[in-house]
Amino acid sequence: MDKFLTFTIVGLSTGAIYAIIASGLVLTYTTTGIFNFAQGAIGMLCAFAFWQMYIAWEWPLWLALLLSLLVLAPLIGAFIDTAIMRGLEDTTEVTRLVVSIGLLVGLIGLANWIWKPGVSRNVPAFFSGHYFSLADTRVTGQQLATIAVAVIVALSLWLFLRLTRTGVAMRAVVDDRALASLNGARPNRVSMLAWAMGCTLAGIGGILIVPNVALDAGTLSLLIVNAYAAAIIGRLRSLPLTFLGALILGCTEAYLSGYLKSTPNLAGLRLAAPAILLFIVLLVIPTSRLRGRRQSREFFPMPSWSGTFVFAGCVVFSGVVLATTLSNSDAVTYGRIFAVGILALSLVPLVGFAGQISLATLSFAGIGALVFGHLGAGGNPLALVLAFVIPAAVGALIALPALRLSGIYLALGTAGFAVALDRWIFNLADFNIGPVHISLFELGSTEVAPLNIFGYSFNTPSRQMVLVSVAFAVLSIAVVGVRRSAYGRRLLAMKSSEAACATLGLNLVGTKLTVFALSAGISGVGGAILGTQLRSISPQNFDFVSGLPVLLLTVVGGIGAVGGALFAGVSLMGILPLLALLGVFFANVAGLLPGIAGVGLGRNPNGSIHDIRDGFEPIIRYRPAIIWLAIVIPAVWILRLAGIYGNAVFFPLLVLSPVVAVIFATLKIGGVEQTPTVEEIPLEWKGFIEPWKESDLIELDAALGINEVSIHVAP
């Protein structure tokens, strides 16, 4: 009994930390409609600023707290609202989620730029030296302060949202912005206040937690994953329930620590508990109402077969060119472009067509790589099939609880799955389930044999480069096939309006299950091929955090088109590392770029790939440009193969040729065909729709057949 009481107290003090973080999440969601993945990152930034003021510059405690919590945090919130979130009004849930992920990535990059990692920074505990004993444990001053703050925060927020006019206005604005403004609320001001408050809460959480944890950008930003379960228990709208959920979470962790038997296989369970709890809670949440039609600015045109085959051909051609011109070590480094492209491709049907959200892409890739590594002895191609099937089955299994849910719950469910895999399952040694022996990463890393088709082994970097580009091309053709089929139309219908689908009698359950399975299967194949390139895989290659930039850049590129997947692969594994090679400054910029691109999504939610394609329009319409390119590019390549010049000359030439062609073609035939936007005003309406001009008189005369009559018009 004494032990139970002791661990309950420990659990309560842990739960208090989660309560503050989760309250901030719920507040932001209830008042802005956006689930802020970057909540922890904002707290992290405030914590760093606090450290800088209190420890580095040795300012008084009250001043440092005041400036970081009441000046910096609200300013950050106001900035985020005005500059980023306002522009996201009529975009889908996915876009808004991805923008907050972009913010997360960008803030981490910013913090690492300003405060160089690798240096030990510490904030001492508050009220250190003060404690009081309770049961068999002691509650320190810091823990007491945390609990007190958590209770105060929860209470005051609840009262604020319920009883004050501003609080009610905040909730109204999320519900229906137009109606709220008609009733006298000021939506812009209210949402700015909401963001400011949310960020201040994040800052409070960050500063309170920082004495326990190392002051490290990534660590602090991602601790928040633990608190998701608490926010979900509160249904993302009830603050008292969130508080309760946080306490349950803290106590669960404490009991698992104190009571769980110390066996090697269960040691990771405590770490995975928040994620597993999240999953269980999602299972019992009542079904959400079927979504009606949402106005959104996203629009993805139907891809044409000819365009797709040209695209696939270009991909394979570029794979061959890279394979024949890059050195072995460069082929290893840049071969990952297409592998990551395949992972990004798996998101296109799921997120782009069907509008579902999955954050577990890399986990499925890891499962596929494991399957290929263990079952593909000698590189058996049949194992590649299994690397599709087994992750697909797991994907369908994970989708089952998600069937009733949508949007953010689905995203969090997949995040919970990914985190549970990272922290527990992937770290397990071999085990048996009945007669089946399951072997994972074997406590370190596992070997993956190169693919071997009828004796031809893809065991050199250049062969692997060709293999992965062919795989990407084939899979992108398959994805386009999905888009153009009846199944694809069903997916788009589901994305557009689930309520309408149900009215028409479409089977949403089957559709959701199959699209999840398809996406997981493609990830699995991508993971298997990535595994053959790495030759030796470990859990760190497939963790949850690494999947976020893939989703981010695919949406930035254009989640509804296979070109967006290639964009993600090229930027993540090609452009960013190349930038980093230029020096420390550019490496820092490279760290910020994905974040900046993500937050800029509001301007162009369709992604950049359409703009890029539009840029190439002139070439397509101007025959001589195509012929010129068809001659120049192979010629440049052949000259390189003959050794006339090296890569330093070859690659700039290769990149410049299409650019030159585009410029030339644009000069010859003009830019993208503009559809006329200004309609001709009918003669009868001249002078009514627009102010009367002299030229209108001349037009009238000409139309009436009256020539050269001048009538003076009064000025």
Added chain:
Amino acid sequence: MRSKFLVKTVICATALSLVAAGCSRSDSGPENAGTTGGGGKTTTASGAFGSLNDVCGPGDAKGATARGVTDTEIRVGTVADPGFSGRPGLNQELFDSATVFTKWCNAAGGIAGRQIKVDLLDSKLTEYRARILEACQNDFSLVGGGAVFDDVGQKDRLECLLPDIAGFVVSTQARGADLMVQVVPNPLDTLPVGDYKWLVEQFPDSVNKVGALTGSLPSTILVKNQAIEGAESQGMKVIYDAQYNAVGEPTWAPIAQTIKSKGIKGILWTGEPENLAKLEIGLADIGYKLDWIRADANHYDQKLQVTGGGSIANTYVRSTVYPFEQASENPATQQYLDLYKKYLPSAKAKTYLGVQAFSAWILFARAAKACGNKLTASCLLDESKRIGSTTWTGGGLHAAMNIRDQKSTECFSLLLANPKGFTLPDIDANDSIFNCTDGNVLTLKGDYGKGTKLADVGKSISDLK
């Protein structure tokens, strides 16, 4: 990608505890070590180091006998991870030791007259394979390097028959790999247990109440399992086996409370200094004292004191390198510090890995010199093992190592951490400050994986020229 850095940051820091010698990047001792000159040999243009004469010097070795070897030059590569964006400067000391050694050696005349040209290969945590492929093009051997994710390059290294005189190794594939000579051997089948034996003798009441803690990374879990086998062989009983979140624990209270409620007296810790400091703060917060905590060599780091402050107590760090606090009493260490000051004054000299890497370079130089005109990969490996023998100390830099058989060393010393720094407790030293006794090494019974062998890539030792 930048977001990978988080997990990889933690892995790099923790995984380096795998090795009997770990990683340390900050000043490890009080400032006065190294500035008071003792009776040690000061740097001259002579090629002698510590107790070894003629490490480097003029000569007339000739012949382009292998890749990277010419009449006048030997081209070698050193791998490390300082370019990793999540932790800039990670293991920079490997590059620094390479630079200091090659400058000193070339000034003294080179290796039997051939100058050393070193390629500093930055693997940035995720590009080890790419760097190995580059080294396969140009370099005669890898010397004095090490990378956190060294599993991904072993097959490629063996395919191009590139030898490695390693500063440290991490993964199982590397620990048991062919064509490798580790200057501080960290094999898969033996484990040093002398420090466990000493702890059992000093704290007999703690023997039945031992706990083992590590981060949630498969590589450190493996090392923890080996530590448990070693500890239990000496009579300890591990009753608490847990993991902490390698990415970061929001609070250490649950773990600290569990330790208290189980009455744990000693902890086998496999992790990194900052997290150990946080645990010790957590224990101090609930007012619980342990008899001992045993940590690997990478905890010989001021970060422990900076983070933990007054809570650091009863923490024993295993060490095989001569401590910098007593450099004035050890000519080799003093000369090492002097060479750093002369050739790279801005670098951090007082690091474990720096010393180990330097020892690897010395071994390489002597072996290459012994090969003379017949400088080939197979000669290099054979001579390294012959010269290293079973008592290699790098001229006096560290405890005696068994290079010939690549087995764990019988020697150890312990450093006791306190809030101000480190002191040397009495461990019945019989070889300067080290305790070298038969029975300090255990042959492991568990299966901890196997290294990459030549047969795995379709080659054999006869392919090695």
